[in-house]
Amino acid sequence: MSRADRRAYQRMTKNRDPYALPENAAVKARQARLEARRARAATTATGPRPSSSVSARFLWWTIGGALAAGLAGLTIAWPGMPGAALAGVGAALGWVALSVGLRVMGRRSATRR
Numbered sequence: 001m002s003r004a005d006r007r008a009y010q011r012m013t014k015n016r017d018p019y020a021l022p023e024n025a026a027v028k029a030r031q032a033r034l035e036a037r038r039a040r041a042a043t044t045a046t047g048p049r050p051s052s053s054v055s056a057r058f059l060w061w062t063i064g065g066a067l068a069a070g071l072a073g074l075t076i077a078w079p080g081m082p083g084a085a086l087a088g089v090g091a092a093l094g095w096v097a098l099s100v101g102l103r104v105m106g107r108r109s110a111t112r113r
Helices: 003-012 025-046 056-076 081-112
Strands: none
Touching: 056 081
């Protein structure tokens, strides 16, 4: 290596840690993907929300919770059958009303900001 090459190399590596591992292209690519994903998440979080309030996750949460609440209402009031069925249906409808109400309130408060 000539003196000029050595000086150019020293200028290039002047602010680097001499004991650090060499940079890996795969690590750089992974970091670039992570930064791009974070940038996309930041723009979608601050951007306009979708017009639909119904997502697959919300539906699963509402239906699963309604089934669990209905079963809990049914088992609590079990010995009297017509009342137990009504209690189960009432608990399930209460869960659906609560989850939809909270979703609507959350969407309204997000649009007022």
